[in-house]
Amino acid sequence: MRIENLGKDILRLVKYSLSTLPGTGVDMLVLWLFSHYVLNGYWGEYILSPIISFECAVLVNFTLAYFFVWRDRVTAFSAKSFFKHYLGYNLASTGTFLIKMCFLMLFERLFGWDVLICNLLALCFAGFMNFLLNERVVFGNGKLSRKHRFKNKPGDEGAPQGTFDPEVAEMEQEVKNLPAVPLEGISDGTEVAREVNNP
DSSP states (O other), X not given: OHHHHHHHHHHHHHHHHHHHHHHHHHHHHHHHHIIIIIOOHHHIIIIIHHHHHHHHHHHHHHHHIIIIISGGGOSOXXXXXXXXXXXXXXXXXXXXXXXXXXXXXXXXXXXXXXXXXXXXXXXXXXXXXXXXXXXIIITOGGGSOHHHHHTOOTTOTTOOTTOOOHHHHHHXXXXXXXXXXXXXXXXXXXXXXXXXXXX
């Protein structure tokens, strides 16, 4: 079971890494435009330009994460759900953005590299942290409603795509297969299934 879950995590990490490529491209493009043609000086080139490019990249990355990487964790696709997840995604990305900025300025101070190179390297460090936050918090399994996880099955009318959990279904079936144990004191012979706890 752990090996299977590890395989799913690795697959999702690969999908996440691929989905961030367009956002990285947007980040680098906007950063290049603003740092070379719009804003000047250290603050304009190394502070304000990365902030602007970051926000543009967040919107692109979240859209792909919502509809592609973690779509199986979304219980219902709606405008409310989209913006609710976007808020959490943006907060997580802001935290990792601060990490990225620290690495960016560190590389610039230590090596004096161009801002584009410093930004690209800093993205590698912050990207993995962002994946963990989205996997465990923003799109965590706990966000799925109990109704969808325990009631809906593939093919059920109104069941959101990807909310069926085979492990939960297996446990439900095991409970249904428990032997019926007659309760003492019921004269009409009614049998009620109950779990017998062994000491």
